Amino acid sequence: MDWTRGHTLGSGSSATVSLANSLRSGDVFAVKSVELSRSESLQREERILSSLRSPYIVGYKGCDITRENKKLMYNLFIEYMPGGTLGDAIRRGGGQLHESMIGIYARQIVQGLDYIHSRGLVHCDIKGQNVLIGEDGAKIADFGCAKWTNGKDDRKVQIAGTPFFMAPEVARGEDQGYPSDVWALGCTIIEMATGGAPWPNVANAVAALYRIGFSEELPWIPSFLSDQAKDFLSKCLRRDPKERWTASQLLKHPFVGELNPQAKQVQESYSDSPTSILDQNFWSSLEESEAQGYLKQASFSNSPAERIRKLWTFSRVENWTRDDNWVTIRGSTNEESNVPADYMEDEASPVSRSEAVSSSHDVEKVESHGDGEEMEDFLDSKFSCRTCMKDSVVVSNFNFEIDKEHLLITSTSISNFLAS
Template identity: 50%
Template sequence: MEWTRGHIIGHGATAAVSAATSRKSGEIIAVKSAELQRSKALQREAEILSGLDCPYIIGFRGCDVTREGDTAVFNLKMEYAPGGTVADAARRLGGVDGPTARRYTCQIVKGLKYLHSKGIVHCDLKGSNILICDGGVKIADLGCAKAAGAAAIGGTPMYMAPEVARGEDQGFPSDVWSLGCTLIQMSTGKSPWPDAAAATVRRIAFSGEVPEFPEAVSELCKDFLSKCLRVVPAERWTATELLRHPFLEESESPTSVLDRSVWAGGESCEDSVHMDGEYSSESAMQRMKELGKISGDEKWEWGHSWITVREVNFVNSEKWTQELLTLDNFQFL
């Protein structure tokens, strides 16, 4: 697919996400790009995403290598999500409404069930990795994903399950814990833990506590959270079991205002890495300009204000937790 790069809509530690246009079909896509020599994680993500076919996982549109000036760049092409991230929506609104949170949660759980049926652990589920599309939400950013049982740990500490924060294990139950944290974030617009500090990592790992449930949510929602946020991994419900929870009944309601009028258009450009390229399609570029004009300040966050730990082999609990605590630029959403 020949394509034209547009404005930057998100950032990561080593990658940037651009809106783009297919020169042949005119389809708007998203392109996640990294320098080829630093693209190991992105290539792995492309490999995983290429083997998936689920309406609740962001769609794969191919990958290629381009020359950006003197630099070789690896590009992962994906379905474009015009609504930005759930984290942005929740932060702006102070939390999405109950029916919308329920419907979005149902779609996320269906996506998790599919991933787990394929033997894949997402490892970094959170609101900034859930994208809003016309029909609801889709799970994105599989850069930390791994095969179940693989000896690696990754993710964002504030959404890590206790066993992950201790460096013991990261499996399907860990994704379920992160789901509970994401539902809290979705419902409140805030982090699942009140303090973004190193002491919180120790608290997650060793205190036996769970995040505080929001007071404003329904009792069914609180019960659902209680099935996700259990300290002992084996006691957490599976994605299949969660789909039968009463909280998710009637969750496939008509599309909410979040999916259409509020989010019509696209994402705006943010100050970021500029990638030069050969852009020959005037009409495609015009479409990208128009997309930028009608958008608000929505964006794909992709980790621009947090640290993702990737490709870390299992270590002893004390050493792993200490590594999390001593990251120089340790930040949280």
């Protein structure tokens, strides 16, 4: 497919997301790109996403390899979601969403979870940053940390995710199954309601893991939520994973029932539906999104003055979602490439022969000339995809030992983390 790369929509340590359009059809889509030598995680996400078909999962559009600026790039094509992330929607709502809107998004996320769980897949990193908003509502995205439960998983790292959204059993390094996604859903609902972290008084990731994993506490449920919303959260946020409701059960809860007229009116008021490649202000940089720091403890006034204060302070508060702030504990983050040297240096390689031509608007025309079967064989044979690198930062394969009420974390990187 011949396509044109537009402006950057977001960038992070694992990939850069750009707007793109097909030269043949004119269709607009998003492309996640990373150098081929560092593309193991993105290729793994491609294999997962290409197997999913649901209106509640971001759509898969294809993939290819191009040569741009003398570098081989691996590109994953996905559905363009003009509303950006759920985190962006929270900020546009002044730091918190109307409860009717929370119910709408929660239902769509649960429907997505019900679908992937029925396929034997655990997302492992549900949070506002990994839910995208489009004209039809919310869709689950970013499957870089996902894992299969049916034995066909190639991922070596067993535990992954974002510490503040981890379920107790995950924080203890015991298990990461379907119930852990349900717990993270509950934390995401708190995020939508407050614009704040599920554990607002916890100083850092290590403290969060200990508190989540080894105390008897639950995330604080906002008192201003309706009884129906509180009851829904109580079904998600149970410390014993066996007692948590499944996604299928949650779909029958009245909090995420079918849209009522009030909810439809609220949804329309929140709807953003840009349709052209020029309507790009709805996507903020992923780095900027992480740096905004909206996931802080929030006050809960809905007054205009309070909303303005929140908007003014977004760029000033500490950022705890950036992945370089987290510590990886016994993580498998080997980023050494399995790409043979001749693929990196041979300009005539059929996999890599592409041309990138710059235009006056800093837009690149990318022509992919590689044979499709050759590229598929190359991807299948040359890569043993690892997981999650530094995508959403992740604490993986950590090991806790409890001795006389003291937590011993067996990792040399902890001392560096605590000293920072």
